[in-house]
Amino acid sequence: xxxxxxxxxxxxxxxxxxxxxxxxxxxxxxxxxxxxxxxxxxxxxxxxxxxxxxxxxxxxxxxxxxxxxxxxxxxxxxxxxxxxxxxxxxxxxxxxxxxxxxxxxxxxxxxxxxxxxxxxxxxxxxxxxxxxxxxxxxxxxxxxxxxxxxxxxxxxxxxxxxxxxxxxxxxxxxxxxxxxxxxxxxxxxxxxxx
Numbered sequence: 073x074x075x076x077x078x079x080x081x082x083x084x085x086x087x088x089x090x091x092x093x094x095x096x097x098x099x100x101x102x103x104x105x106x107x108x109x110x111x112x113x114x115x116x117x118x119x120x121x122x123x124x125x126x127x128x129x130x131x132x133x134x135x136x137x138x139x140x141x142x143x144x145x146x147x148x149x150x151x152x153x154x155x156x157x158x159x160x161x162x163x164x165x166x167x168x169x170x171x172x173x174x175x176x177x178x179x180x181x182x183x184x185x186x187x188x189x190x191x192x193x194x195x196x197x198x199x200x201x202x203x204x205x206x207x208x209x210x211x212x213x214x215x216x217x218x219x220x221x222x223x224x225x226x227x228x229x230x231x232x233x234x235x236x237x238x239x240x241x242x243x244x245x246x247x248x249x250x251x252x253x254x255x256x257x258x259x260x261x262x263x264x265x266x
Contacts, residue, residue, distance in 0.1 A: 090125060091152050093144040096177040097168075098137045107171035111142070114164045118144065121158070123151020128248065137173050152180070198262040206258060210250040214242035 099107045115127050125145040132139045146152040155161055168176065218238035226234040255262065 090182070091146050091149050092181045093146070093152055094177075094179040094181055095140075095142045095144065096179075097140045097142070097171075098134060098173040099140060099171050100173045101136075101138060103171045104138050107140075110164070110167060110171065111140070114160075117160050117164075118155065121151075121155050121160075123147040123154065130252070149180075202262055206251070206254050206262070207246075210246050210254050211242055214245050214250065215239075218242055 097107075111129070118124050118127065123146050125147055127145070128143045130141040130143075132141070144152075146155065215238055218241040219235075222234075222237040222241075226237060
């Protein structure tokens with residue numbers, strides 16, 4: 073039988089921006105309630121960790137088994153590395169095999185790539201040109217909407233400052249919920265079956 077004890081993935085090289093740890097877990101159907109209580113407690117502890125920015129949990133199903141994809145956002149790779157080395161994380165990781173039905177997948181992502189919902193059976197990311205098209209389809213309507221909505225507020229501002237509210241709001245909404253939704257809707261195109 074394969075060793076299912078979790079081991080933290082190796083740290084990624086330093087990046088000049090925040091980093092997202094994407095954790096994919098298949099949970100035993102009989103242990104879902106205990107897993108969710110464990111995860112809530114872990115996320116509560118994580119909320120007090122320096123450099124932690126937020127958590128987003130996507131719940132789904134894979135071949136009849138509950139699947140949880142957790143995105144943990146950190147301000148820097150150093151903040152993520154410090155969390156991985158913390159006694160709280162190590163203790164929580166030791167309990168994970170009680171709940172999981174297989175290997176746990178860890179992936180570090182920088183920027184928006186964490187929001188592209190990669191099916192479990194694929195090995196690579198979609199081609200860059202597809203990511204660019206999905207990003208454009210997501211951002212263009214947001215820029216139009218927020219530019220129109222903020223027009224009364226920014227009248228008389230210099231052009232470079234008048235763009236700031238719509239750029240900020242478009243970035244926020246692009247990260248959640250627009251890109252996760254688009255990546256799910258366009259999954260068949262982003263990751264065609266071979």
